Amino acid sequence: MELTYREMLAADYDESHALWLKTEGMVLSEADARKEIEAYLARNPGCSFVCEDSAGQVAGTILGGHDGRRGFIYHVAVSPDQRGKGIGGQLVKLSLDKLREAGIQKCHLFVLENNEIGNRFWARSGWMKRSGIAIFSADT
Numbered sequence: 477m478e479l480t481y482r483e484m485l486a487a488d489y490d491e492s493h494a495l496w497l498k499t500e501g502m503v504l505s506e507a508d509a510r511k512e513i514e515a516y517l518a519r520n521p522g523c524s525f526v527c528e529d530s531a532g533q534v535a536g537t538i539l540g541g542h543d544g545r546r547g548f549i550y551h552v553a554v555s556p557d558q559r560g561k562g563i564g565g566q567l568v569k570l571s572l573d574k575l576r577e578a579g580i581q582k583c584h585l586f587v588l589e590n591n592e593i594g595n596r597f598w599a600r601s602g603w604m605k606r607s608g609i610a611i612f613s614a615d616t
C-alpha cells in the first residue's frame with residue numbers, strides 16, 4: 477500500500493486526534509485540544525508530519541517543534557495495522573531533518589516508563605535514555 481508523508485495541517489486535527497485517542501501509551505491533556513494544536517502547528521511550521529495511506533487516511537503522526545534552543549517531539553503514533561513498516565522511523569527522520577535545518581542540534585522527548593513499545597522503539601532508533609533527571613511541571 478502506497479504511503480505519503482506530508483506536513484501536518486490544522487485540517488488533520490480530527491483524524492490525528494482520533495489516532496492519538498486509540499494509541500496506547502499516549503497521554504492527552506487540554507494541550508491537545510484543537511485550538512492548542514492549531515497554535516502549536518502555527519508556531520512550529522513544517523516540523524510536524526502525517527503519513528497517509530493510499531486511501532488518504534492518517535496512518536501516523538508526529539508533532540515536532542523547538543524553543544530556539546532544543547527540539548521537542550511529541551505524539552509519535554502509528555495506527556496498529558500499519559506498524560513495523562518504517563512509518564514511525566520516517567516520521568521521526570522528517571521532523572529531525574527540519575529541526576536540524578532550523579539550527580537545532582539536540583531534541584528531547586517524553587515517554588512513559590511503562591510504555592514498553594515506545595521505550596523499545598526509541599532505544600532501537602538510536603535515542604539515548606537519560607537517567608538522573610526528573611521532570612518538574614507547574615501551571616502558569
Ligand SMILES: CC(C)(COP(=O)(O)OP(=O)(O)OC[C@H]1O[C@@H](n2cnc3c(N)ncnc32)[C@H](O)[C@@H]1OP(=O)(O)O)[C@@H](O)C(=O)NCCC(=O)NCCS
Pocket residue numbers: 499500501502551552553554555558559560561562563564565566586587591592593594595596597600601
Ligand atoms: C512506537 C511506534 C510509533 C513505532 O512505529 P512503527 O512505524 O511500527 O516503527 P518503525 O517500523 O518505523 O520501526 C522503527 C525501528 O523501531 C523498531 N521497533 C518499532 N516498534 C518496536 C517494538 N515494539 N519493539 C522493538 N523494536 C521496535 C523497528 O524494528 C525499527 O528498527 P530497525 O529500523 O532497526 O528495523 C508505534 O509502535 C506506536 O505508535 N506505538 C504506540 C505509541 C508510542 O509508543 N509512541 C512512542 C512513544 S511517545
